[in-house]
Amino acid sequence: MTDEANETMNNKHSPMKDKIDILDRTPEELISDMELLGERPYRGEQVFQWLYQGAASFSEMTNLPKTLRRKLEGKYIIGKLKQLKRLVSSDKRTIKYLYLLADNNIIECVLMKYHYGNTLCLSTQVGCAMGCSFCASATGGLVRQLTAGEMMAQILEVNRDIAGLNWEPVSGVVLMGSGEPLDNYENTMKFLHQVHNPRGYNMSWRKITLSTCGLVPKIRLLADEEIGINLAVSLHAPNDKIRRKIMKIANAYTIEEVIGASKYYFEKTGRRVTFEYALISNVNDNPEHAFELSRLLKGFPNHVNLIPLNENRHSSQKRSQDAAIQRFVDILKSSGVNVTQRREMGLDIQGACGQLKTAYYEEL
Ligand code: SAH
Numbered sequence: 001m002t003d004e005a006n007e008t009m010n011n012k013h014s015p016m017k018d019k020i021d022i023l024d025r026t027p028e029e030l031i032s033d034m035e036l037l038g039e040r041p042y043r044g045e046q047v048f049q050w051l052y053q054g055a056a057s058f059s060e061m062t063n064l065p066k067t068l069r070r071k072l073e074g075k076y077i078i079g080k081l082k083q084l085k086r087l088v089s090s091d092k093r094t095i096k097y098l099y100l101l102a103d104n105n106i107i108e109c110v111l112m113k114y115h116y117g118n119t120l121c122l123s124t125q126v127g128c129a130m131g132c133s134f135c136a137s138a139t140g141g142l143v144r145q146l147t148a149g150e151m152m153a154q155i156l157e158v159n160r161d162i163a164g165l166n167w168e169p170v171s172g173v174v175l176m177g178s179g180e181p182l183d184n185y186e187n188t189m190k191f192l193h194q195v196h197n198p199r200g201y202n203m204s205w206r207k208i209t210l211s212t213c214g215l216v217p218k219i220r221l222l223a224d225e226e227i228g229i230n231l232a233v234s235l236h237a238p239n240d241k242i243r244r245k246i247m248k249i250a251n252a253y254t255i256e257e258v259i260g261a262s263k264y265y266f267e268k269t270g271r272r273v274t275f276e277y278a279l280i281s282n283v284n285d286n287p288e289h290a291f292e293l294s295r296l297l298k299g300f301p302n303h304v305n306l307i308p309l310n311e312n313r314h315s316s317q318k319r320s321q322d323a324a325i326q327r328f329v330d331i332l333k334s335s336g337v338n339v340t341q342r343r344e345m346g347l348d349i350q351g352a353c354g355q356l357k358t359a360y361y362e363e364l
Contacts, residue, residue, distance in 0.1 A: 019074075019075060019076055019077045020075065020076050020077070021076070021077055021078075021079040021147065021149040021150075022047070022051065022072070022076035022077065022078055022079070022149075023051065023078065023079040023148075023149035023150075023152045023153050023156070024079070024147050024148050024149030024150075024152075024190075025149075026190065026193060026194055026197070026200070027044065027045065027048050027194075027197055027199040027200050030044040030047060030048060031044035031045070032044075033075075034047075037068075037071050037075070039068060039071075043064065043068060045199055046061070046063060046064060047061065047064070047072070048199055048200060051078065051156070052156070052200060052201050052202075054156055054159050054160050054163070054169075055078070056078060056080070056160065057078065058072045058073050058076075058078070079102070079149045079150060079152075079153045080102075080153065080157070081099035081100065081101065081107075081150075081153050081154065081157045082099065082100040083097060083098070083099060083100075083157070083161070084098040084099065084100050084106065085097070085098035086098075086161070092113075093112065093113045094110060094111065094112050094113070095110070095111045095158075095161075095162070096108065096109075096110050096111075097109050097110070097111070097154075097157075097158060097161070099154070099157065101126070101150060105126045105143055105144065106126070107123040107126060107146070107150075107154070107177070107178060108123060108177060108178065109121060109122045109123055109154045109158065109177050110177070111158055111162065111170070113167065116171075117168065117171035117172055117207075118162065118167060118168055118169070118170050118171055118172070119170070119171070119172040119173065119174060120154065120155055120158055120170045120172070120173050120174070121173075121174045121176045121177050122151060122154045122155070122173060122174075122175060122177045123146060123151075123154070123177030123178040123179050124145075124146055124151060124175055124177070124178075124179035124180070124181040124184050124187075124188055124191075125142060125143075125144070125145055125146055125178060125179025125180065125183065125184050126142075126143035126144050126145075126146065126178070126179070127139075127140050127141055127142045127143040127144075127178065127179070128141070128142055128178055128179050128180055128183075129141060129142035129180065129183060130180045130183070130213050130247070130248060130249055131247075131248040131249075132213060132234070132236075132246065132247050132248070132249075133245070133246045133247070133315055133317065134246060134278060134280065134309055134312070134315050134317050136312045136314060137177075137178035137179065139314050142179075142183075145184045145187055146179070146184065146187065147187055148187045148188075148190035148191035148194060151187070151188070151191040152191060152194055152195070152201075155170050155173065155195070155201065158170060171203070171207060172203070172207040172208070172209075173195065173203070173207070173208050173209070174208075174209040174210075174211065174232075175188065175208075175209065175210045175211055176209070176211040176232070180212065180213055180215070181210050181211070181212060182210075182212045182215040182218035182219070182222065183215065183218075185218055185221070188210070189225070192208060192210075192227065192229065195208065196208070196227070205227050205228045205229045206228065206229075206230065208229040208230065209229065209230040209231070209232055209274075210222070210229055210230070210231055210232070211232040211233075211234060211276065212231070212232070212233060212234065213233075213234045213247060213249045214233055214234065214235070214247075214249055214250075214253055214258040214261075215249070215253075216253040216257045216258060216260075216261045217261075219231070219233070219258075219261040219262065219264070219265055220261050220264055220265075222265070223261075223264050223265040223267075223268040223269060224268065226268060226269060227269075228269045228270070228271055229269075229271070230271055230274065231262070231265050231269075231271060231273050231274070232273070232274040232275075232276055232305070233258060233262055233273060233274070233275050233276065234247070234275075234276045234278075235255070235258065235275040235276060235277055235293075236276065236277055236278050236280075236284060237250070237255070237277075237284050237289075238255075238284065238289045238290075238292035238293040238296060239255065239292060240254050240255050242283065242284050242289070243255060245283070246280070246283065246284075246317075255296065259296060259297075262275075262302070263300050266300060266301060266302070272301045272302055272303055273302050273303070274302070274303045274304070274305050275297065275302060275303070275304050275305065276305050276307060276342075277293070277304055277305065277306050277307065278307045278308075278309045279306055279307065279308050279309060279319070279320035279324070279325055279328060280309045280317045280318065280319070280320065281309075281317070281318040281319060281320045281321060281324065282318075283317065285320040285324045285325070285328055286324075287327060287328075287331055289328075290327070290328045290331035290332055290335075291331060291335065293332065293337070294331065294332055294335035294336070294337045295335075297337055298336075301338075302338065303338045303339070303340070304332060304337055304338065304339040304340075305339075305340055305341075305342050306325065306328065306329065306332075306339060306340070306341045306342065307341075307342040308320055308325055308341075308342075325341070329341060
């Protein structure tokens, strides 16, 4: 049977397939959908309020007439993620979730409890095409893009879960789970607008951070959107020679181009860019690398986030020794670089990129 015929068969037996994931609709799209359904536009806003307050079914939307609820059931599904695993760190401040998507792909996200609120690190793709040598998400390449609705579903699903713990709903998001958000530009932008929309999840731009391995033209495009989210750029090396050894993307764009795009981002948005730098033993953690990095970052407001490498089974690269990390930090500080060391939250629950999912597949 051809794939097409197979698809038709599946559709015949699964009416769900014809339905639209309502979480993938913007408030504006939903309002125009309402008009097509012969309803008043404000009904779309009511539906949105319900969805973002965590309604998991149309029957919960009690201020909508029954006839409308039935129409909605006929046209949409509310995208759901099935929780496969949930791991709480020993300090009870990090929860890692493994979710099954409707097509049986698996994604993961991590909730981090800070004094200022709960931040969700979410995934933007199943797998990743970028092929960074140290990253577990890159192991199987890119499987597929996530829709905006599937990104939103991660927030809503986690909110339902933490409500049971009496935790506040997610108040910030970082796009640092599996995937390269700028390699899924359109869906990511749609999602960002949905999260920000005052009629949607109503999160301020400043509570959102997007992390990229450095897709230069897309960073410039993002800067031109002038939405003022925080940008984190995975630099991980002080020169192109080292960067090319550990990041495939370094063959497409030089560090100079990456820094140029980051400066442009700052000029357009006024937001200070963060550079992520994973310290890998004897690869990028020598004192001269620290000096080289500080020279590179002179002259514009930025911030370096040092991450001691999370070792994983798919790479022989090792985490820097504590003494090397300290020396690196000291050199950057004394050279006037704004630097922090990433708190290693959730190490005991495989918090690093893609590691829980990889471990899960290996258990099967
Ligand atoms: N594609 C985006 C988001 C990826 S994950 C990006 O490249 O920025 C977020 C951060 O975790 C990135 O800086 C990534 O390089 C880093 N990372 C991935 N695997 C890691 C590991 N094993 N140890 C430390 N940092 C890692």
